[in-house]
Amino acid sequence: MLKYLLPFATAFIITVLLVLALKSIAKKINWTERSSSRHIHQGDVFRIGGIAMIIAFNLAIWSNQDLFITTQLYGVMAASLVILAVGVWDDLREVFWKTQLFYQVAVAILVFILGLRIYNIVNPLTGSVLNFNVGSVGIIFSIFLVVLWIVVMINSMNWLDGIDGLSGGVSFICAITIFILSLQPEVNQPPVAILAVILSGVILGFVFFNFHPSFVLAGTSGSMFMGFALAALAIFSGTKIATAILVLSLPIIDFVWVIGERIRNKKSVFMADKNHLHHKLLELGWSQRKIALHFYGVTALIAIVALNTRAIGKSITLAVTFIIIASAIILINKKLARRG
Numbered sequence: 001m002l003k004y005l006l007p008f009a010t011a012f013i014i015t016v017l018l019v020l021a022l023k024s025i026a027k028k029i030n031w032t033e034r035s036s037s038r039h040i041h042q043g044d045v046f047r048i049g050g051i052a053m054i055i056a057f058n059l060a061i062w063s064n065q066d067l068f069i070t071t072q073l074y075g076v077m078a079a080s081l082v083i084l085a086v087g088v089w090d091d092l093r094e095v096f097w098k099t100q101l102f103y104q105v106a107v108a109i110l111v112f113i114l115g116l117r118i119y120n121i122v123n124p125l126t127g128s129v130l131n132f133n134v135g136s137v138g139i140i141f142s143i144f145l146v147v148l149w150i151v152v153m154i155n156s157m158n159w160l161d162g163i164d165g166l167s168g169g170v171s172f173i174c175a176i177t178i179f180i181l182s183l184q185p186e187v188n189q190p191p192v193a194i195l196a197v198i199l200s201g202v203i204l205g206f207v208f209f210n211f212h213p214s215f216v217l218a219g220t221s222g223s224m225f226m227g228f229a230l231a232a233l234a235i236f237s238g239t240k241i242a243t244a245i246l247v248l249s250l251p252i253i254d255f256v257w258v259i260g261e262r263i264r265n266k267k268s269v270f271m272a273d274k275n276h277l278h279h280k281l282l283e284l285g286w287s288q289r290k291i292a293l294h295f296y297g298v299t300a301l302i303a304i305v306a307l308n309t310r311a312i313g314k315s316i317t318l319a320v321t322f323i324i325i326a327s328a329i330i331l332i333n334k335k336l337a338r339r340g
Contacts, residue, residue: 011056011201011202019048019205022052023215047220049168049219050088051219051221051222053218053226054083056202056205057202067191068191072111073195083107086100087220108147116146149235155227155255157227157251158223158227159276165207168206168210169207170295171203172204172207177306178196179193181307182196212287243307277328278295283336
């Protein structure tokens, strides 16, 4: 077990030390939260969480003697640095959404070229495996799936990062779930387990400072990194996408629902607003802590189900989860409309 505890502790400690160092630097140069109508933080809250997480993630991987750094892993590490650069750029002067999307697609294509690919998916209705790793059509479909999966995950976590501790806590639960799944006898992937505990340690080191009341934010670099890293882990050494979709069903459903609302209201799907579930719960008077803890509880419960069900069971659970969350959003919308 030391094989996994050591990288977890290493990642956690490096992240904590980097957060403290970067906070001191940010305070000196007065790099605090941007002011806008959709950001709820004001004053001495620093957008340096992503920088700490990405640097700590890469350092923890480099220093681990049990990991062989494959071309795939080099791709993930390089992509994380691209996300760091674009995220910090956005944190400093708000990058246009088309530019952000371009780089999100670019990092997805980069990791695909370097070997991070989806070769098959499980039919959610029958449990059978659908293979498409042969021929040009299969390659094109694989590229499409990788790009779609990574872009959706990046933006789901980015959009979830609206209140203290929310995106980090949910990401931590997902990373731990992938770690446990990787150690199950039928999966048995120690390298993936090590990567998952490194990511878990990095995220926990950040959440330590981000849980309400926070003084450190993930920033664009941090929220995009968490989504990207979870997406990559789900693909590594055999697809675990079904499990990740189920565990992260709450932010993913919220992501899809908000896009649907924007289309229905004839607004750009990329135009930021405060229509996310956590924003609506804030309007109802819920505290940031209460919202975060409820999201944690729902995510943890779904994770337990995901670890104990196969493809068909996951599909049923996802459908039930969608119905429950959709019903909750409809009820919340009606309650807010009555307040008027």
